[in-house]
Amino acid sequence: MKHFPVFLAVEGRRIVLSGGGDAALAKLRLLLKTEAHLTVFAPAPAAEMIGWAAEGRLTLHRRAMEPGDALCAVLFYAANENDIEDARTSAIARADGALTNIVDNLTDSQFITPAIVDRDPVTVAIGTEGAAPVLARAIKADLEARLPVVLGPLARIGKAFRKMADILPMGRVRRDFWADYYFNAGPRAMEHGGETAVQAMLDGLLHRHRTAPKRPGHVAFVGAGPGDPELLTLKARKALDEADVVIHDRLVTPEILELARREATLIDAGKEGFGPAMTQDEINRLITDHARQGAQVVRLKGGDPTVFGRLDEEIEAVAAAGIGWHIVPGITAASASVAAIGQSLTRRTRNGSVRFLTGHDMAGFADHDWRGLARPGEVAAIYMGKKSARFIQGRLLMHGADRTTPVTVIENASRPDQRILSTTLDQLPQDLSEAAISGPALTLYGLAARAAQAEISALEQELA
Numbered sequence: 001m002k003h004f005p006v007f008l009a010v011e012g013r014r015i016v017l018s019g020g021g022d023a024a025l026a027k028l029r030l031l032l033k034t035e036a037h038l039t040v041f042a043p044a045p046a047a048e049m050i051g052w053a054a055e056g057r058l059t060l061h062r063r064a065m066e067p068g069d070a071l072c073a074v075l076f077y078a079a080n081e082n083d084i085e086d087a088r089t090s091a092i093a094r095a096d097g098a099l100t101n102i103v104d105n106l107t108d109s110q111f112i113t114p115a116i117v118d119r120d121p122v123t124v125a126i127g128t129e130g131a132a133p134v135l136a137r138a139i140k141a142d143l144e145a146r147l148p149v150v151l152g153p154l155a156r157i158g159k160a161f162r163k164m165a166d167i168l169p170m171g172r173v174r175r176d177f178w179a180d181y182y183f184n185a186g187p188r189a190m191e192h193g194g195e196t197a198v199q200a201m202l203d204g205l206l207h208r209h210r211t212a213p214k215r216p217g218h219v220a221f222v223g224a225g226p227g228d229p230e231l232l233t234l235k236a237r238k239a240l241d242e243a244d245v246v247i248h249d250r251l252v253t254p255e256i257l258e259l260a261r262r263e264a265t266l267i268d269a270g271k272e273g274f275g276p277a278m279t280q281d282e283i284n285r286l287i288t289d290h291a292r293q294g295a296q297v298v299r300l301k302g303g304d305p306t307v308f309g310r311l312d313e314e315i316e317a318v319a320a321a322g323i324g325w326h327i328v329p330g331i332t333a334a335s336a337s338v339a340a341i342g343q344s345l346t347r348r349t350r351n352g353s354v355r356f357l358t359g360h361d362m363a364g365f366a367d368h369d370w371r372g373l374a375r376p377g378e379v380a381a382i383y384m385g386k387k388s389a390r391f392i393q394g395r396l397l398m399h400g401a402d403r404t405t406p407v408t409v410i411e412n413a414s415r416p417d418q419r420i421l422s423t424t425l426d427q428l429p430q431d432l433s434e435a436a437i438s439g440p441a442l443t444l445y446g447l448a449a450r451a452a453q454a455e456i457s458a459l460e461q462e463l464a
């Protein structure tokens with residue numbers, strides 16, 4: 001972030017602008033929405049400016065700016081449409097202590113003005129650091145369409161009612177009241193009888209929420225998917241929106257944690273490699289303790305919670321404590337990995353079944369039906385298989401698997417740093433963590449990336 005967005009208190013403060021043409025007018029139309037005192041310096045002001053001055057909405061000086069003219073100003077705009085005059089006036093304003101902006105000159109400006117969606121007192125500021133004004137305009141139009149015009153009055157009435165609503169206990173109860181007001185009861189009352197109806201409805205709404213039975217604690221076991229936030233389900237998004245506490249594992253990316261409700265407590269219960277950082281018992285206790293206190297808990301697991309996630313142990317602990325729960329499935333690493341290489345997990349003429357294997361279990365390297373896997377056409381998605389690559393390779397070759405069986409390792413599937421390693425069973429690096437694969441990686445046994453496959457067959461034709 002080269003520019004940090006803030007909302008500046010301008011009520012009763014000075015904002016100074018230099019310029020009398022179109023650029024100045026465009027800025028003034030925005031600034032006139034504020035409660036700041038506006039002062040304009042323009043030797044040849046546009047007619048609108050003279051009108052605004054006559055209405056007392058700004059102070060107009062029909063001359064060029066001089067040192068001292070921007071004293072005590074919080075902001076200064078140079079809108080002279082003349083580089084030399086812009087540089088001169090902004091130097092004056094800077095010396096006078098104001099933050100300066102030169103219209104359409106990003107590099108010489110100390111601040112820039114965002115695109116604004118105005119539902120006063122709700123304002124949305126959109127910035128692209130000057131990179132894409134088109135994008136800012138598109139986002140603005142999108143938000144304008146989405147935010148009802150009544151949001152402004154609702155927020156104003158709501159603000160005046162805040163003190164009354166403080167009798168509700170902090171946290172969920174109070175939040176539910178406000179959510180009901182802004183998204184349900186408020187807009188409905190506004191539609192039927194305008195602002196007076198909104199005012200009249202508030203006491204009743206408060207009473208209803210005060211006497212409503214308390215929502216009990218609950219645990220949602222939510223799949224976070226392989227890492228790309230766009231691969232979250234809508235239900236996962238909703239659960240994150242409503243969470244009081246989010247207990248996540250190490251696979252969950254920061255981009256996804258960003259989506260949790262801002263007030264939610266985030267707890268990293270990450271486990272690493274072979275040894276857990278937090279024991280399963282500790283995690284179970286953490287989940288049940290929070291839910292017992294009435295929290296809406298999201299237990300957020302990478303991929304799908306039902307795949308190699310020790311989900312059952314957690315469910316049993318929660319159920320034993322008499323707490324309600326449900327599962328929100330997610331996209332598992334195997335699905336993201338085959339998508340990355342353009343393949344299917346099953347294929348009619350190749351494999352009618354697919355196995356999900358773990359490279360290691362509690363006891364160390366995990367044993368599997370190697371004989372079955374060694375047959376031609378078999379496909380397996382191997383989770384947690386980085387350290388066990390050599391062990392798996394050895395077992396499969398021992399049971400007669402074809403040495404040239406394709407093996408594809410997908411690291412960081414679905415993430416910006418995704419990498420694909422295309423190899424064969426006999427060439428598979430023995431320890432993938434030593435083959436510079438540091439992120440989570442899934443090994444697809446029996447599948448090659450489609451492009452690589454095409455290359456190989458081209459090569460075979462050449463050799464034939």
Ligand code: SAH
Nearest residue numbers: 226303304307332333383384412413441442
């Ligand atoms: N529940 C998860 C799996 C947890 S086990 C799921 O459904 O995906 C952890 C293993 O998942 C990792 O060791 C790795 O093999 C695999 N994995 C998880 N996310 C991955 C990703 N983005 N890319 C590749 N492999 C991943």
